[in-house]
Structures are given as C-alpha cells and as structure tokens.
Amino acid sequence: MIYLILLPMLVSMILIAFIKDRLLKSHWIAVSMAFLSLVISSVFFYLYLSKNVVENFNWFNIGSYAFQISFIANNLHLLMAVVVSLISLLILIFSIFYMKKEKQERYYFEMSLFISAMLGLVISNSFILFYVFWELMSISSYLLISFWYERETASNAAKKALILTKIGDISLLAGIIILFANTGTLSISATISNLSTIPQGYLVAAAALFIIAALSKSAQFPFYVWLPDAMEAPTTVSALLHSATMVASGVFLLIIISPLIYASGTLIYILPISLITIFVSSFLALDSVDTKRILAYSTIDSLAFMFLAVATLNPNGALFYLIMHAVFKSLLFLLAGELLILFGTRNIFKLRGYGIKKPIFYVPAFIGLSSLAGIPPFLGFFAHAALSYNFSASLEAIFVIATFLTSLFSFRLFFTVYHEDKTEKIREDKSAIIPIATLSMLSVIGGFSLFFFNSIIPINYSFDLFLVLDSIIALLGLFAAYYLYSNRDASYAKLDKKLKSIFGRLTYDGALSASGIAVTKFGGLVDKFEGLLGKAFDKISSLSFDLSYVSRELQSGDLSNYVVIFIVGVIIVMALMLAGV
Amino acid sequence: MIDLIYLILPEIVGIALLYLKNAFHSNLSSKTVSYGAMAVTLVILFLGIIFGFDGFNLMISKAIDFSVSFNLNGISLPFLFLAVLLPILVLPSYKYDIADRDLTFNALLLVIYVSLIAVFMSSNLLSLFMFMEISLLSAFFAIFLWGGDGSFNSAMKFLIFTQISSMLILTSFLMAFLYTGSFSLSSIASLLHGANSMYLSIMLLLIIIAAIIKFPVFPLHVWMPGAYYDSATSITAMLSGLFSKLGGYVLLLFIVFLTPNAVGYFSMPVMVLAAISAFYAAFVALSKKDLKLMFSYSSMLYMSLALMGMMSNNPIGIEGSIFLMVSYGFISPLAFVLTGYLKSQAGTTDMTKVGGLMKKLPVFALFFFIAIFASIGVPGFSNFIGEFLVFLGAFKFYPLLIISIVSMLIATGYYLSSIKMVLFEKFLGPVRKLRDLNGSELIQAGVFSLVIIILGILPYILLNSINLGAV
C-alpha cells in the first residue's frame, strides 16, 4: 500500500498526457495531484510513526533468483516523502505564476514525472527500484533543462548534465550489481543487515561506486560543472530539482546505505573532496553575476556540508540539514524566479539598477540568505548545529572559514540587488506570494523543530562555543558584504574583476569540452580503422574475382585450344595409369 | 491444440494469392494480402499461446533424417513472438522507398516471414538450416532490388559472409548427425552428452564463429554498414530486428541444449571479444554523422552485449541476453522506421543537415525520444531489464567484465548528440512543408512504443516463457 504515495503524480502524468489542455488545465491537475500526494504522505507518516514496514512485490524470476520490488515505510523515508510533497506542491503553485506564458503541458508532464520519481525514490527499499527512479530523475532533469530547446545553451547544458549524471548512474548500477551478486537479494534493508557476508574487496568497490554516484548526482567535485549550466532550465525547475530534491538524492543515497559506507572504510575519501568542493564553489559564487548561478554554487556548497556530516559519521545530522536546506533554498530560487519574471534579468548589477529595495522582496530574501549563512534564529543556525555535531577541532576551524565565505557571497547577492528603492508599487500575483510566504515562515520557525526532532529521528546537537563562534563569523560576513558591496562607487566592480581573474579558471569547462572532443576524435580513429577493415575484406573478395578472371580463360571457345587441353589431359592420364596409380 | 503448421499456412496462401490475383484480374492490392496473411498469423499465434501448441512432423527422407518438424523448445517462444509481430509493424514503411515491383516485394517479404517463423519453430536441424538459407537468400534479393547505390556490392558482401556462416553451421550440424545419427533436436540433446569433449568444443566453436559473423560482432562485422545503409527502410528494420537474431538463436540452442558443457572453455575469450566489440561499435557510432549508420552501429553494440550475456554460463546472463535481443528487436526497427520517415520528409539522413525538428514535428520528436531513451536503457522501457541482466550475468562470471558498462556512457553520448542535432536548436530543414507522423505511421510507431513499454514494465511476460530445461 505504500506505493500509494507516488500514485497521484503518476495519475497526473497520464491525465496531462491524454487530456487536452482546453478541457482541463494541466496546472490544476498537477497541483491537485501534488496536494493529494502530500495528504497521503502525511497520513502514512502519522500511521507508521515509529514503525518499520516493508512491502515486497515479485517483479520477475529467473531460475532461483527473485527480482523483487520493495517499499519501505519508516520515519526517515516517510519524513522525506512529506517534505518532498510539500515543497513540490509549493513550487507547482508558484509555477502557475511563473509559467503563465509558456506552453504548459510538457512542463507539467515532465514535472509530474520528476515528482513521482523522487517520491518513489524515497520510499523504495529495493536497489533496482531505487535505480529505476534515480535514472528517471536524470531523464526528467534532462527534459526539463532542455525545456527551451531552441536555445543552444540550453541543449548543451542538458547534454552535459545528463552525461555527467550518467557517469553516476553507471556507477550506481555497477555497485548494485556487485551487491546483488554477493548477497542474492535486492532489498536494501536485507543487504544492510547482511553486510558481514560480503567480502571486503567487493564491499569497498560497491561503497566507492555508490560514493561516485552520489558525488555525480549531487554535483560535487569533480562533477560539479553541470549544475551551474543547468540553470538554463526554468527557475521553478531549478528550485525543485537542482536545489531541494534531485541533487539531494545523492546525499539521501549515502544516508540510507551509511552502514555500508562505514563498514567499508572508504569514508576518509569523502572529506577532502567535500572540502575542495566547498572552497571552489564559494569562490565561484563570489565570482558570478547571475542570481541563479550564485544560488547554484551555494547549493553545491550546502551539499558539501551534508557530505561532511556523512563523513563524520553523522548521517542524521545530514538529513536534518537536507530537509532544512530544501526549505530555504527553494525559497531563494523562487525569489530569483520572481525577479526574473518581473524585471526580465538575472544579472545582479542590472537588478541593482532597477532599485527594488521593497520589503516584499527583501524580507524573504533576508530570511532565506540568513538561513543559508547560518545566522540565528533562522533555519540555518539550527541546521549547522545538527550538522557539526561530530566535527573535529580542525574541521570546525575549516568550517568556520567556510561559513564566512558562504555568508560573504550570500550577502553580496543581497546587498548588490537590494540597494535602493526606485520603483512604484508592484502588484503581486497570489500564486507567487503563497509559496514564498509559506517558505519564509517555515524558515523562521522551522529551526526550532530541532528540539522536537528527536522523537522522529535521533539527532544529536550541542550548542557549544563553536556554534556561537560560527554565528558570529556569519554575522561578520554579513557586515563585510555590506561594507564591500553596498557602496555606490565602483569599489565592488574592482573587487569583482580581481576575483574573476583569479577564479575564472576554476570552472573547468574548457577541460570538459576538450575531453569530450578527445573522445569524439578517438571515435573518429576507430572509424578510420573500421574503414580500413572494410577495405581489407573488399580486397580479399576482389581476389576471388581476379581468380575467376584467370580461370575464365580456359573457356576460350577456341577449338584448337580445347584439343590441346584434351590431348594433354589424355597423355597425363595415360602416364598416371602406366605408373600404376 | 493448435498445430504449429497453421502459423505458416496463412503466408503460403498469401503468396499464392499474390500470384493468382493477376490471373483472376482482381483489384486486391499486394499490400492488403500481406497485411492479411500477417494479421491472421498473429491471431493464430495468440490463440496458440492461450490454448497451447501441437507439434508438426512431415518426414521427407528417412535415410538422412530430414523431416520438416515444428515443435516449440524452451527458448523459441520469445523469438517466435518477435518474428510474428515485427514484420507487420514494419510493413507500413515500405512506401518510403519501394517505388515499384509491389508484388515482388510483398511476395519476398512473405517468403522471409515464413522462413523466419519456421526457423524458430523447427525441431529438426536440417529443416532449420533449410529455412534459414531460404530467408538469407530472400534477404539478398530484398537488399539488392530496392537498395540505393552500391546496393549490389553490399548485398553481395552480405550474401558471402552469411553463406560462410551458414557453411559453418551446416558443418556443425553434420558433426552432430555423424555422432548421433539423427537431426532431431531432442534426440541430439540427449545423445550428445557422451561425446568426446574436444568434439563438442569444435562444434561449439564453429557455431560461435558463425554467430560472430551473423550478429555481427567485431571483427567479422564488415558487411553490416553497407547492408544496413544501402537497403530500404523496412528491409533494414527486418535485418536488424530479426536476421541478426538468427545467429544468436542457433548459438543459444547449442549453449542451452546441445553442448552446455563445452561453453565453459569459450566463455572468457568470447566475452572479452564481445566487450571489445561493444566498445568498438560505440566509438564508431560516436563518429558517425548519418542517422542510419549511427543506429546500425548501435545495433551492433547491443548484439555484442547480448553475445556477452549468452556466454556467461549462468541463467541470468542467458535469459538476459534473450530479453535484450527481443527488446532491441523492437527498438531498433522503431529507430530505422523513424529514420526512413525523416528521409522521406527531409530528403536526407545526415544529422548535420537537419535541426530544430522538435518544433515542426512534435509527434516525430516524441517517438524519437522514446526510441533513444529506450535504447539508452532508461527504466520503464524494455532495454533496461535486458542490459541489467546481461551485466549481472557477466559480473557473476568474471567481475572485471563490469567495465563493459562504460559502453552505455558512450552510447548516451552519441544518442544525446543525435537528439541535439536533429531535434533541438535551429531549424535547418528543407523549405517545403513538412508532414508530421500520421495515419499508419502513427499506429506503427505507437504499437512499437507500446510493446517496448509493456515489456519494460512487465518483463515476466517474456521471461516466464523461457524454460532453459525443456527441449
């Protein structure tokens, strides 16, 4: 029965595909079905609180192997389901405002596909089902990024995204195959309980492959280049996929198989990767002038925090941060989308020129960015508390620097855009206000849920000195940004230019396209070899034709020729007979 | 309860009708006769699946044990399903490039249809060989008569290569006959166990080489680009959808029933070869700018993976390769049919010359997406199950073979490039009005997609019909 959670979105897909838009507007179908799935998830959450239910279905059998689909309902998974449904619902409501001018059926179809895949992912207990939904998310991400397919930048971005996440997909599939071949079961819960039966070598290989899959899907080093370019998608897509859900699925994977990762000893490799990612993304965020790009780098940054939590044996802390991050990041993206629709630009300097320092804009932005930076009493502060529970002293020191950078680039965005007030009153669309307001409220009060969370999922936190230091540093970043970016004169422009020269090389797009070209060139070489092979076989066959031309001469039609051959033949036969053959 | 011969009778009646209708001056179009015969066969197949099939036996010569006998063995049902369903779906495409000789085309197609069905049903090796030869010879004419330029050379190459493989197959069959004194599949299967293992290995080796030629798999694949590219759309679809499975079917008969013990000697080298061939095909496909050639090499890629699964010496790999072959047997023709449609609209299959078709031809774009995503192995489509099982089987045999999964990444690369070049970005196409998929083309593409999706969601339909124990 657990599968009922993803049923509404599947129904939404089918309805949107087959019912004409005139009869029933696709956005109403999507929104109502999303609401339904939120209701169902909440009901299940309430019903199965503190229980752990697994449901298995037989998909197919081969010989003695059974390939099963299984769903799981426990606190962790159902909580994720509720969060995903809620955020999806809010973003779909916002889409009514955002996508008003576009042909909508394809958008809502692909969004429904994505949401069903994500919901399916969080409740699936079978590796193969997990992979099915993982891959479906990659595909719907591809389709959504290429929504405006006539733009060359969009189609390139989609291709890049799919290929890079496909590397992760392949790693995931290989890891699943390794585990299945060793345990004979596809069930995640069964595999976790039987970890000791897997030989260490395969365990390490599977863990490494799963980590690569998570890194690729969550846009960490070295796979992070697809996420900034994925901002070619409509902003609501970025809000849902590339901040709150899809990129979080990498972390989710690591969280639910954390016993496997811990048992395999591959943990230590995550730390350096996450640290590199944090610093690279922070610098690149300081370097960007596009609102969505800055937010994309901030997402990479936040995801790296979550990886740090997993790496310090604190998966539940990572989960808490994941949920909180979904709330404030989608809020920020929706704001960016709103500004894009109202003012037609994503460039922070152009937006500055519009002079939009109105409360209706900057209050949610302040709430969201403060959560991102970790300033109390907003969400981020509590999220940092849960996250950093197991941090060693040196890690805490590095984390403080990271917090400073995060705060710096967040408030750079804030102070550059919301500089002064030049415009008149703006009429806001209801469907835009409701989601933003909801998310803002959640960001304000949601943090306090940390105290109540223990009954749902055991989370450790401690409000120690480190946390106080952290929040002070975050505030420091805020003031630094205010000082640097709020002034009118061109000091910020100079700073930006300097930063650009240093960090422009961090986006290794050049290397990526060069490697793509190298692969294609190799393909060309193989193709040349293919051509040669074909010619070689042609030569062999033409040899047989030449042979036939020679033997054709025997049939000359010339009588004297035939007589000669006849007599020669007779003599030979006679000689052979006389010799006694 | 339904005699297997009834699967063949409608076509023979159809062929007779085609030639008699001129005598009776009837207005029946050749196309209708073909459709009718194929539809009747399809109905009979479904009735047979529901009610059960009976064997059929017609002894022609007792001395050499040559009898035309039909009986389903454990692996024939999936292939039979493919062989009966595919041609009727491919038929609407013939209007793209079959401009003349209507009657000959339909008669030839019915002959190919009959012989392919008979191959998968035969339980007597000699009759299997006979029907295989009939189908190959008809294929030669089909490629040659309606192909483009260079079709004679391509058809000749096809004929010579497949005749060599047929000779190898016949040699192996004769070896079986010499040892057991019979050509019947079931008796050979039981009697061959006592044979010398060197003898069995040679038999299997001959069949493996024959299959490598027929699939095709590197390095004996050189006939493929010419034959696939130079033939008419529907013929290419039949070639890649059915003819490439003939080698696989015979190889499977040997692996599963006849010489199961000899497989172990060859597993490792053949699987390595198959993996190399998969990468080879993927890289060549990457560099091709023509849609038809890209799909041809892609077909070679998946057939190499199927070969890898077959030789993995465990039931997961074997059933996976059967599933992959049948599933790709539907996806590949869909791709070629769409290519043919594109050629008829845009006048070319060169990807660099078309673009931005998603806006102008949305229905075509939809089916193009389905074909490409199904190929890549997106779950929900049938290829995913096949690939998953094949890789699982390969891993179980030798772990490092999992590296062949990277060929899927390269496949994604060139498929996405093709989507980009054909569907996205600016419209480069011809100025004349483009007609989107309609009528029979829509039904055709729709049924293909339906089959692919149903097999992807409910794979047990196919997997339950495979029985690796029963001859």
Place this chain on the structure above:
Amino acid sequence: MIPYEYIFYLTSILFVIAIFGILMRKNLINFIISIEIIINAALINFAAGSYYFGYLNGVSYALLILVVAVFEAAVAIALVIFYHRITNSLDMSSLKEYRG
C-alpha cells in the same frame, strides 16, 4: 616375319605425325584428315597385334573401328561442308562462339 616392334614404331610415328597435325594445322579439312590418320594408326596396331599374338580379337576390333571411322568421317565432312556454307571459311580459329 617382321618383328612386331617395327609395326609398333610405324604406328607410333603415324600417331605422332597425326597429333602434330591436329595441334598445328589451321585448316579444318587437315584436322579431319589427321583424325583419320590417328584412327588408322590405331587400327593397324590392332590388326598387327592380332596377327602376332594369335588372337582374332584384334581383327574384329579393327573391322569395328574401320566402320565407325567411316561413319565418323562422313559426319565430320558433312559438318564442315555446312560450316563452310555458312561462314565461307575453313579456319579453325573462327570457331569461337562458345567463348566464355
């Protein structure tokens, strides 16, 4: 009695001359004459052999060959006459219709 060898040498020499005639001569009539000479050489051999070895078989073979040779010569001359009527030449090298 003349030793058998002498007859044998005679027929051999005749045979070789006739072979030479078949291979080297261009004229069709010469071709037919050479064939006759071959046949007659063989015939002499048979008759001589029968005389020297005491069996009558050789003579009967010789008579048989004689009759068959007559018929064969008749048929050959008839063919050559017809051929000459059509193409007006007696040249062997013009008989190339079956080149192939």
